Amino acid sequence: MGSTNSTLIKIPNVDELIQETGFSTAHIIRLHDRFKELDKERRGYLCPQDFGAIKGLAINPIGDRIIGAFFSPGRETVDFYTFVKILAHFRPADNSRPKESSSPEPINSRTNKLKFVFQMYDIDKDGKISRIDLLKALRSMLEMQVTEEQLDSIVDRTIQEADLDGDDAISFEEFRKSLEKVNIDHKMSIRFLR
């Protein structure tokens, strides 16, 4: 117990973090250990290079985008607080806790999870998945044997499916509509973060 407490003390704003993310202290401690493990130079923050060193991410086709999600625009570092907040998106929603209408929407809500995915596509951060955005995203996810023409058609068709107002781009509203039937909570949750 002593060691747990001493670790917790080292983490800044730990109570606020728990409050905001809904993680248990055990989770926070485990994530903190991982954070320190990634932070090889003990700077107290992570750089994109630190993420790049993770083997699995290097072979992930959209790894760059995912790493990018940790860094707010213009910044090159991420501290533990933000790190945990990003990961909190993937905590499974818990039905057991009573819903308080007054409390702000939790980070792991459906909308927030969707927003996270949305920004995976939206590279230029203009709030819309344009044709170019989607083209790039799909190009990175599809294998090279798909020809450019095929890709073009796929992108066209994908946009067409979701695009309701005909501006040749997918807004967040349209994005959400297209995923209405999908159980996002099941797909965008990690079991061990529960």
Next chain:
Amino acid sequence: MACLGNFALFLVLFVILNAQCRAVTIEEKDENTFKNTPTDTGSTTNTSGGGHEPAAIQTLPIVTWKWHHVETPYLVALWILTCWLCKLVCELNHKITSVIPESGVLIILGFVLGGIVWGADKAQTFKLVPVNFFYYLLPQIILDASYCMPNKLFFSNLGAILIHAVIATCWNAASVGIALWGCYEGGAMGNLDIGPLQFLLFGALLSAVDPVAVIAVFEEVHVNEVLYILVFGESLLNDGVTVVLYSVFDAFVSLGGPKINAEEIIKGIISFFVVAFGGSFLGVVFAVITSMLTRITYKVQVIEAGFIIVIGYLSYLTAEMLSLSAILSITFMGVCCQKYINANMDEKSVTTLRYSLKVMANGSETMIFIFLGVSAIDKNIWVWNTGFILLTILFIIVFRFMGCFFLNWILNQTRLIPISFTDQLVMSYGGLRGAVAYGLAALLDEKKIPEKNLMLGTTLIVVYFTVVLQGITMKPLVQWLNVKRSTKSDLTLNGKANNRVFEHVVTAMEDICGRMGDNWWTRNWNHFEKKYVCWLLMKKDARKINDKILGAFHTLNMEDARNYVLENEVNGSLGFIRNYDAANVDFKEKIAFDYANIMPNIMADMSDYDFNIENVPVTSIIRNPVPSVSMDINEQDMRNINGNLTAHQILDQNLYQSRMHNHPAYSRSNYNTTQNPVEVQEIFQRTMRNRLESFKAAKRGISPANKKISKHSKKDSTMKTNGKPVDPHRTHPFGDEDFEFSADSASSSEAAANFPGRRSGAGIVNPAFIHEMETPSPMRNLPQTQTGNSRLPLKPTDLRGLTPPRMTNRSTDSVMMADASVNEKKPEKPEDKPGSHNTKL
């Protein structure tokens, strides 16, 4: 009317059954006489027999009664027919099947049939023999179930399914057996000759949750997919486990109580795992063989689908031969190879396989249920013991619930999506017992188990209880509990792409957290599969469309193309597809306002259809003059022969089918239905029009026929010539006249060429044309028909002025003569002949 139909069907059933029974009684009498004759009288010949003895014959028989030659296959076929007719009767009565599940109705019909057999024979001549059941009825059901298994769902829930299938089954077997034994010792069943081991054996055979019964009930209820896969997967795998348990306990029973020591028990446990996992492994091996074989079977596409069935059956038999679990073997064979064979085989073969498996599986399922009913009508097997029967039913339900809830509670500790309480309730209640339990009970050896008939009877009662009663109550229960139903989601590219993003994101997060999560296995398997398994098991070009996004894209395109063709076929023809400049077709309403290059060009191998459309440019193509998205390797070649195809297509659509080519296989049955009066009239009008043209031309002394008509007529006439084995002008009775006058007119030659077609009359079945006649396509037909309407006489009787001068014996040719002799105007007998023709129209 419907009632009448049902009644008639039932009558047919009765007649068939009576015939069967009588046949059997006759056969039995025969056998009796045959047996008796040598012993009783000692006479050497049996003249009253079936006539199958090689007795000396007095004279050459013209026909002989050879019942014994065909007896067995004949009875089998009759029974199959009877069972299937029963299913038909069920399906016709929707009111009943909406209350009682079909399996229950079939069992009840089985009672009726069994009663008839009993009434005729005074003994149960037919019953479900375990050998038949396990070798001829069960394999195809399991193969079908495993081949159509939703793969991803199955493997992602494999852990839960295995735990339920293995642990719950063992628990059920042990607890039911021990509890029954306890009650027996307590004196609840009176005096029975059953030892504890035999109780365990009985418990084991009753622990089989039957996939046949479960599928039959759950498919009608439409529960959510996780619940479905849990129950279904469990029932499928648990059959294998049950059979293994059964054989282990059976061996114990044979050994006898005193000989069983710790060593034997350990051996039993080892054998359990070896048999179960060995069977599964064998199935995987066969799956690999099948997949590799389908890489090359495209050379014999006709029997491609058959390979899968035969190899599946072989995997079943091989496992049986090695005393491994046959059911597990064929299950894993089907589950593992489905992805690869579907990719390797031609789409048509996949459809064939799917349908033939469905036919076989549904057929034998029906037979199983019917025979479960039939087998009941046999007083030999009924040994009533109220305590035993009631306690058995009580225990199987109670222990099923206990095991299910306990295991689910454990599973829920770690599951991302916990199994809800209502789901658990339905899952426990869905423990239907079926034919596997009965088959195993029938397999019991009477020498070792003196109370076999009691067990068999009890098993049957348990089966009826679960299938009929629980089956009936399942639907209301699901509704009352408000169990989450399955939601059907459409296939969209968005869905597929987003799914992929979800997967990537979640795995990345797992990586960042540095822990092995759920996706670790999936991802590594995918990686491994892509690198090695696909390389080994898939054709090169099949690997290409392996990607899910691309696959979805392909499927959607195919679907669109199909809808597109179907829609436009109704409206007319697809001829406009050829006209690239006029191809502004709105594909879907919602995208109609979008302009160029919205829809991908669909390259579909539409060989299913009669016409060869090799590409469907949906919008005017700006970026690419030729369709770019193509799953077909042959596309490049196809482009080159594009022009050729256009001509072919026009020909194909324009031609009336000659009588000669009219449904060669079914010509007898379809002969009369093909005569389409509209079409006949159309031909007549066209002929008349041409005649008029040539007549005018001849009168004016100018070159005839406007361009449109001549263009078509040329094509038609050429095709007619092609369609005929010999030159039509030669064979034509009026070939000479035709040449005389057609020297100046192309259209008249067409008339001549068309003529035999009209005379044959009956053989006109060009569906494309029929549609066109109903709603004429603006592209091709309108100009013709319009001119025809405005300028041409519609009836042959109006043609008095043009009628032929010469006399002819051939009445139907009189119209043709109009063409042959336009210059001479001597109306002689035009009224009656063409008029008669008209009435025929």
